[in-house]
Amino acid sequence: MKIDIVLAGVGGQGILSIATILGAAALKENLYIKQAEVHGMSQRGGDVQSNLRISSEPIASDLIPQGGADLIVSLEPMESLRYIPYLSKSGWIVTNTAPFINIPNYPEMETVTAALDACPNVVAFNMDDMAKEVASPRTSNMVLLGAAAPFLNIEIEKIEDGINTIFGAKGEAIVEMNIKAFRAGLEYTQNLLKSR
């Protein structure tokens, strides 16, 4: 297997914990992993991304080539569009539709929605709302991970193990809440794919 993912969001939103969970799951499976992150200045509310590559064969580059990503996984709708040049022809965008507006010239929501609608393979819904409803507002990133899970070619149980590993130190209640959010996102995409 081989999967190239661009994780996107705004500094502080929590995309790196998605990468950490998938990394832990892939390591357990004895897969090769490369994951380039952004640290430093941009983490202060700027756009952040992480290139995550998982493969059963050795991986050369830490960066995904343009047109090479199988998935764009984003916690913010405009940020998902930033990485369109990296998406392969058959790739999917999985994104939260709740905007994070911290710039004065954020585009009209209709134009963002229209641009997403113009893409052939998209899973887009308000993950903040879903997180609030099923678990807690702070678990949007786990809803996103769940929504992306059907495209990952990693067993769902292995990802849930990863969630256990990462949040285990914070107690059972926190793990359970994150698993709940994860499963809600997963179910959303599974239903969407069934209806396609």
Add this chain to the structure above:
Amino acid sequence: MSSKKLLLGDEALALGAINAGLSGVYAYPGTPSTEITEFIQVNKVARERGIHSHWSSNEKTAMESALGMSFCGKRAMVCMKHVGMNVAADGFVNSAMTGANGGLVVVAADDPSMHSSQNEQDSRFYSHFALVPALEPSNQQEAYDMAAYGLELSEKFRIPVLLRMVTRLAHSRGVVEVADEPAKENELSYPQNTRQWVLMPGNSKVRYKQLIQDWDSFIEASENSPFNKYIDGADKSKGIIVNGIAYNYLMENYPEGCPFPVLKVSQYPLPTKLVKKMAEECESILIVEEGQPFIEEKLRGLLDNGIKIYGKLTGELPRTGELTPDSVRQAVGLAPIEHEVASQVVMPRPPALCQGCGHRDVYGALNDVMKEYENPKVFGDIGCYTLGWLAPFNAIDAVVDMGASITMAKGAADAGQHPSVAIIGDSTFTHSGMTGLLDAINENSHITVIISDNLTTGMTGGQDSQGTGKIEDICRGLGAAPEHVRTIDSLPKNHDDMMKLFRDEFEYKGLSVIIARRECIQTARRHASAKKK
């Protein structure tokens, strides 16, 4: 026995050093090098052994402390971002003259594309003019392996070894096979040749000749290095020389193997024999280099009358910014992968000061006072508060290097500028601001130095700041008039008081220091949640 771990390039290097019997790491935080020291600070073995990992005040103090540890026969590492090399340069260049005793690896983490930096300087140049060997890992495993290799190389030749990282390796995770049993630390032992550790001209003249002679053995070591590889290819129309991480971008484009001969360079000085072999066997050479055209300039020379060489200087690769699989693909002449063009909907999202950050309140009050002046100038410095240049504050006129706010404000005041204001963070102040403040105190320069003290080194993620709790004492101790060393809490409710304080001190015809203090919102949150537990 060994096991597999998923590690950042920085972490792999740190663990490699611990497992190689490191006794101390010395560093000042700087992106993308910070995580090396942070890893050692929390590592179990390092804590049990008491491996030194306390932050240093700046890169120069770090460099010299590491050299002192090496003098005593122990293995030491010093880590900094590329511009930190400029601060450490005096100690670094002269450490080539003293040589090393215990293994000494100097890590410089370069930042091509300037993700978090003010320039793209390439640390390999430092290794050449100091005359020390340099290493450049291409992946996380090599970063791990090179820690031990570098320390051994350093002990073998009794010379410090430069290890160059780049952002994309420092901040990228990969699977690394690591040893489970760390090697023992060195025992105390002292240099056999004691004269070269006293750099008086008479000793230095002798030592410098030896160092120049040693360069040949460094070249030989590069030619035999396990990290420099000549991989033959059938198509000799060109040979490709790649350095460090650039090797990965090349191989990304040739998953079945590169048809051209490839020389992967990960140890310097350049392996002369291998370069010559390529020049003899190939019709031309393409140099794919992460960083400035260091190899390319060396091979081409000013006269450029040898084999045809392509690279950054001929426009095959961009002269600025980091390499990517795509730019390398174009340089080797492969057709681009089809992809969508950039979306027109997307707007830039620059970083900003956090909500609830005290720097915001300092800039808010400062800007309101500055409206009262015709031509105020504010000299900024390096840290989160550099973001005060951006909207909505637009509060800074110049930012150059660590500590330059105070000295530039002084120079401007000497030229007749008023108000001439410096704004500097607490950690940057103790890094490089104190000596400049002494200059200003000694001349009673008509400047106001605002130390925006958030009790941490914020931009790099909240490391301990060396001046915490001592800032007023330091300023007074340097000789600042106690009545003009003023402190205020940089809170929204103090806006008017802060304005008055700023105005009063701008109008005072002499040197004043205002310490505007409020804990960093990020570290405050972390401390609060740690307390809850």
